[in-house]
Amino acid sequence: MSVDRLALADEFAGAGAAGDGAVASADVAEYALRLGDDALVLAQQLGMWIARAPELEEDVALGNIALDLIGHARSLLHYAGTATGRSEDDLAYWRDEPEWRNAWIFEQPNGDFAHTIARQLFIATYLFELYGELSASTDPTLAAIAAKSVKEVDYHRDHATQWVLRLAGGTDESRRRMIAAVADTWPYVDELFHDDELVERLASEGVAVLPSRLREPFDEVIDAVLAEAELELPTGRTAFIASGGGRRGSHTEHLGPLLAEMQVLARQHPGASW
Amino acid sequence: MTSPADLSVAGAARGEQSGDEAAQALFDDLIAKDSRIEPRDWMPEAYRKTLIRQISQHAHSEIIGMQPESNWITRAPSLKRKAILMAKVQDEAGHGLYLYSAAQTLGITREEMMLQLIEGRARYSSIFNYTTPTWADMGAIGWLVDGAAICNQVPLCRASYGPYGRAMVRICKEESFHQRQGFEILLELMQGTEAQREMAQGAVDRWYWPSLMMFGPPDDQSPNSAQSMAWNIKRFSNDDLRQRFVGMLVPQAEVLGVTLPDPNLRFNDATGQYDMSEIDWTEFNEVLAGRGPANAERLRRRREAHEDGAWVREAAAEYARKQALKSAA
Numbered sequence A: 001m002s003v004d005r006l007a008l009a010d011e012f013a014g015a016g017a018a019g020d021g022a023v024a025s026a027d028v029a030e031y032a033l034r035l036g037d038d039a040l041v042l043a044q045q046l047g048m049w050i051a052r053a054p055e056l057e058e059d060v061a062l063g064n065i066a067l068d069l070i071g072h073a074r075s076l077l078h079y080a081g082t083a084t085g086r087s088e089d090d091l092a093y094w095r096d097e098p099e100w101r102n103a104w105i106f107e108q109p110n111g112d113f114a115h116t117i118a119r120q121l122f123i124a125t126y127l128f129e130l131y132g133e134l135s136a137s138t139d140p141t142l143a144a145i146a147a148k149s150v151k152e153v154d155y156h157r158d159h160a161t162q163w164v165l166r167l168a169g170g171t172d173e174s175r176r177r178m179i180a181a182v183a184d185t186w187p188y189v190d191e192l193f194h195d196d197e198l199v200e201r202l203a204s205e206g207v208a209v210l211p212s213r214l215r216e217p218f219d220e221v222i223d224a225v226l227a228e229a230e231l232e233l234p235t236g237r238t239a240f241i242a243s244g245g246g247r248r249g250s251h252t253e254h255l256g257p258l259l260a261e262m263q264v265l266a267r268q269h270p271g272a273s274w
Numbered sequence B: 001m002t003s004p005a006d007l008s009v010a011g012a013a014r015g016e017q018s019g020d021e022a023a024q025a026l027f028d029d030l031i032a033k034d035s036r037i038e039p040r041d042w043m044p045e046a047y048r049k050t051l052i053r054q055i056s057q058h059a060h061s062e063i064i065g066m067q068p069e070s071n072w073i074t075r076a077p078s079l080k081r082k083a084i085l086m087a088k089v090q091d092e093a094g095h096g097l098y099l100y101s102a103a104q105t106l107g108i109t110r111e112e113m114m115l116q117l118i119e120g121r122a123r124y125s126s127i128f129n130y131t132t133p134t135w136a137d138m139g140a141i142g143w144l145v146d147g148a149a150i151c152n153q154v155p156l157c158r159a160s161y162g163p164y165g166r167a168m169v170r171i172c173k174e175e176s177f178h179q180r181q182g183f184e185i186l187l188e189l190m191q192g193t194e195a196q197r198e199m200a201q202g203a204v205d206r207w208y209w210p211s212l213m214m215f216g217p218p219d220d221q222s223p224n225s226a227q228s229m230a231w232n233i234k235r236f237s238n239d240d241l242r243q244r245f246v247g248m249l250v251p252q253a254e255v256l257g258v259t260l261p262d263p264n265l266r267f268n269d270a271t272g273q274y275d276m277s278e279i280d281w282t283e284f285n286e287v288l289a290g291r292g293p294a295n296a297e298r299l300r301r302r303r304e305a306h307e308d309g310a311w312v313r314e315a316a317a318e319y320a321r322k323q324a325l326k327s328a329a
């Protein structure tokens, strides 16, 4: 994506897609905040690869993915903010760590390229299933955001899959790194499929997708990719990590520094516009 | 894209012909008619070398130029600015890719060019050896550095070497958006708080002179220019382009409300040109010689990315080799 197309997409991402006057209820806002925080925290991490990627094509590809995610985050945070009269930037720059609602996998650090790719594979596969279902949400704003996003995360999933195959089937070193990355990232997968009262309430109204319903299609895709890559599915399932801490504002040690860096300039100039 | 193997064959064919006066005459004729030279056409060795040097330096500049701006991606003060900055830096990676591809048609590999860069054997635009201490530098880089790049590059869209000219057409389209977003960043700051206005003026003060230096030494001290102009690679002299650039900046600075840091800058009705203070070429030469604020840092960072990514590139190559074997079997 180039700057000109982005400028055009701007109105869409800012006030347009999530706009048209729709105001989220408290429950819907909380749900949109979860999805928006997921997208923004991951975009922030992928943005760190730009000018550091293993090859120029990856500077471009990871940059594209990060841009897509920022677009999703802006739409979702804008919508979440309508419940309390806050802007996307109020939510992104002026909330402290315990107010963030992203799941832990999104805040796990980039690590080496294999770790970034493992995180991408699990997240993009989850998001693809989620947005696919959410396109049919009874909430028209969420449905519109999901319908636009699902096409993009389909590409993200393909990008990650291709790299898992290359790294697992490349050299001894790349295979060793890919195995380690899958094992390190796997414990964070369960949290994505954790149901709680909020999603149960919203799912019963057809607004939200029950996360546990996405597990089976997720497993099918992941099993197929790992089988093709001749990688074993890790077995460790960590109940503690899976308990959904991120959705309640409890986070790993990685989120604080990430937010501190992201928010530092905005917080030096309260009330300023940019 | 032409593969390296094709090129070595083409190169050998050209070698046999190189003494051929007819080939030289044909080349001279194409240049005289202002036509395009294409990769398979015969060309003088010096023309080829000049182009490889210029295009690869240009590609390196795009790549190194990502660093001073990527420095602010994680800290951009709004989500909209973060997205635009990311897209801009990513565009620059794309420019590097187009240009490396254009240089490859002249018989050099990307790996070789990359090694020349990280081993310090190749040059890139010195402007990227300056640092970006504040957010306003994102505005000043877009407005001044991308602005100067546009003045330098628009004439290159007509460069005699086809792949270079065509790469420049794509690049120039994007550069004008880069300049506009830089201008918008500064405009927003100048309409903001006192602290924001100071930040904007400070960045303009830092980047104004280095951006003028981007056009290179004065015409009477620019040894390669005459030949490049004769070959239709270069179309306007360094000083002409610098004048054009300043002519573009002056009214824009007024709209922004920033002061260009040159007390002697004024339009001279008699010459039809801008009078300006003498450029500090000692500084230019210091930065060029590797003693700028961030020369070592820029190269170190590029080298690290290249070396840290080696295992990934090797894995991709090995995977491709195994896949090719599989499909052949």
Ligand SMILES: [Fe+2]
Residues within 6 Å of the ligand: B062, B091, B092, B095, B171, B175
């Ligand atoms: Fe560029």
Ligand SMILES: [Fe+2]
Residues within 6 Å of the ligand: B092, B146, B174, B175, B178
């Ligand atoms: Fe640019």
